[in-house]
Ligand code: SF4
């Protein structure tokens with residue numbers, strides 16, 4: 001296993017985006033933090049809320065093919081998470097399994113790595129995925145719709 005390069009593939013891969021869900025704790029945290037900017041992309045699963053489907057376009061009502069909070073850094077092949085400090089649990093836990101990583105050609109994976117290697121690495125390197133965004137350093141051309 002190697003450190004995350006912030007290549008952005010996991011946050012811009014449509015098949016991952018179609019399966020992403022927030023936990024009830026994620027939703028409650030965003031409500032308490034007043035994060036309407038995040039909640040507008042959530043489709044609550046039940047009431048009272050037990051979770052939410054992510055990321056749903058408030059404009060079309062459809063699931064988005066890439067996360068609305070991922071941004072490419074200006075003139076660099078590096079992607080940042082604009083909600084890193086409060087990103088959903090599913091993102092905090094990524095990567096979890098080798099086959100998920102293989103499907104996006106994740107640059108953390110090395111030949112021979114197993115699910116156990118991933119778990120060990122994540123235990124040492126919690127939060128290894130697209131990192132926090134620096135201020136005023138994103139490429140607007142790469143913005144999501
Ligand atoms: S976790 Fe893997 S796919 Fe995602 S940004 Fe990091 S290196 Fe790229």
Ligand code: SF4
Pocket residue numbers: 010011067068069070071080081082083084087088091129130
């Ligand atoms: S880590 Fe951030 S940018 Fe990536 S899918 Fe999660 S919320 Fe979006």
